[in-house]
Amino acid sequence: MTSIRKRDRKQIAGRVALDIPEGAYVNLGIGLPTLVAGQLPKGREIILHSENGVLGIGPPPAPGAEDGDLIDAGKSPVTLLEGGAFFHHADSFSMIRGRHIDICVLGAFQVSATGDLANWHTGAADAIPAVGGAMDLAVGAKQVFVMMEHLTKGGESKIVERCSYPLTGVGCVTRIYTDLAVIDVTPQGLRVVDRVEGLSLEELSRLTGMALVEHAPAAHAA
Amino acid sequence: MINKIVETLEQAVAGIADGATVMIGGFGNAGMPSELIDALIAQGAGNLTIVNNNAGNGDTGLAALLKAKRVRKIICSFPRQTDSWHFDALYRSGELELELVPQGTLAERIRAAGAGIGAFYTPTAVGTRLAEGKEARRFDGRDYVLELPIHADVALIKALRADRWGNLVYRMTARNFGPIMASAARCTIVQVQETVALGALDPETVVTPGIFVQRVVRVAAPAALERAA
Numbered sequence A: 001m002t003s004i005r006k007r008d009r010k011q012i013a014g015r016v017a018l019d020i021p022e023g024a025y026v027n028l029g030i031g032l033p034t035l036v037a038g039q040l041p042k043g044r045e046i047i048l049h050s051e052n053g054v055l056g057i058g059p060p061p062a063p064g065a066e067d068g069d070l071i072d073a074g075k076s077p078v079t080l081l082e083g084g085a086f087f088h089h090a091d092s093f094s095m096i097r098g099r100h101i102d103i104c105v106l107g108a109f110q111v112s113a114t115g116d117l118a119n120w121h122t123g124a125a126d127a128i129p130a131v132g133g134a135m136d137l138a139v140g141a142k143q144v145f146v147m148m149e150h151l152t153k154g155g156e157s158k159i160v161e162r163c164s165y166p167l168t169g170v171g172c173v174t175r176i177y178t179d180l181a182v183i184d185v186t187p188q189g190l191r192v193v194d195r196v197e198g199l200s201l202e203e204l205s206r207l208t209g210m211a212l213v214e215h216a217p218a219a220h221a222a
Numbered sequence B: 001m002i003n004k005i006v007e008t009l010e011q012a013v014a015g016i017a018d019g020a021t022v023m024i025g026g027f028g029n030a031g032m033p034s035e036l037i038d039a040l041i042a043q044g045a046g047n048l049t050i051v052n053n054n055a056g057n058g059d060t061g062l063a064a065l066l067k068a069k070r071v072r073k074i075i076c077s078f079p080r081q082t083d084s085w086h087f088d089a090l091y092r093s094g095e096l097e098l099e100l101v102p103q104g105t106l107a108e109r110i111r112a113a114g115a116g117i118g119a120f121y122t123p124t125a126v127g128t129r130l131a132e133g134k135e136a137r138r139f140d141g142r143d144y145v146l147e148l149p150i151h152a153d154v155a156l157i158k159a160l161r162a163d164r165w166g167n168l169v170y171r172m173t174a175r176n177f178g179p180i181m182a183s184a185a186r187c188t189i190v191q192v193q194e195t196v197a198l199g200a201l202d203p204e205t206v207v208t209p210g211i212f213v214q215r216v217v218r219v220a221a222p223a224a225l226e227r228a229a
Helices: A009-018 A032-039 A089-097 A134-140 A201-208 B034-043 B062-067 B085-092 B103-115 B178-184 B223-228
Strands: A025-028 A047-050 A054-057 A080-086 A103-106 A110-112 A143-147 A175-177 A181-186 A189-195 B021-024 B048-051 B071-076 B097-100 B120-122 B136-139 B142-147 B152-162 B185-195 B215-218
Touching (some): A025 A032, A032 A143, A089 A134, A089 B178, B034 B062, B034 B185, B048 B062, B062 B085, B103 B142
Parallel strands (some): A103 A143, B048 B071
Antiparallel strands (some): A054 A080, A181 A189, B136 B142
């Protein structure tokens, strides 16, 4: 694997950010997806939504300028852009469930070949469950991007035929961004959009545990 | 003359009964009515069912209510946090019942109660274990599950400003569950930073009209602002 140039977390975030168009309303899930905010291309006007009732999230506040009443869904202090708005929780989830959010970016434990998402529960008997807005985002956003490491620490693919973890949503994921590749979930199956330098399609298929097919025509490599 | 403003926190929480269902506003600490919760602890009601997005952070607010063992059941979407140790211990020991609800479904169940809706179908959680045992139905080629409203005896919420009719405005993301919880409870009790004369709130910007509010109490220095300072 030494010749493979894996994307680090910031590079995965940067790759996701490339696919977010001007004018998009976007929800970034807690954890890894929050890195996308810092990678959005300059000059593109993109409106970030957070479940707790805000549109138009700006850059992080300067140290000392945090306000406990202005936070995001991860409960981190944020700022508000000019044009931003506040609203209550039912309105916030109307935006999500009502298909007004163009893209949400979520982390995942597993994604299946048909776009099933597992990201809220490990299934362990003693685990305390917590779901938050993940199930609403999974069914509600027009496009669901997943951002995750391709393999577990044990080297198993997180892209699987069928999820073994409890599901967050069925057939909801539209595109997967990993440290190795970008893969679309299509009605015809998974389609590789791009893969990192030094990684062949055969090797990517071997690591993923299933035969992967490239998009035709071949999309750009990042 | 209508005057919903009461003088003390003790008066604000008077009459909350054992076994009541109490909605508590706030998302994490933003909008958490900590002083009202402290007053509820002092008031003594127990065996409560609590509705909140989370299950308490640190040792204050909702976490303090849990620690005081006044809660039988909590209905929430995201109990597990790095600082939810009081919830974690009570849940693991079996002393606290948890009803886990997806966040948007939680919000809509509260909204439905306030709006007089008997039940609704949502696509959220279809095909997951949180939809198990629930009535499912397909509309226009898409699957939905039936969800029921959550009514409350009492809502404790925090707003920025109120007048004596109970009209409310909020402060930034501290609004969160306040407006919908205010509509879903039989008795909505609000702590505000400031009370203003009738007519001082711009009617175009009132977020929660006073019809949804029963009691208002002024708490001079909200804890969240102090922390932020």
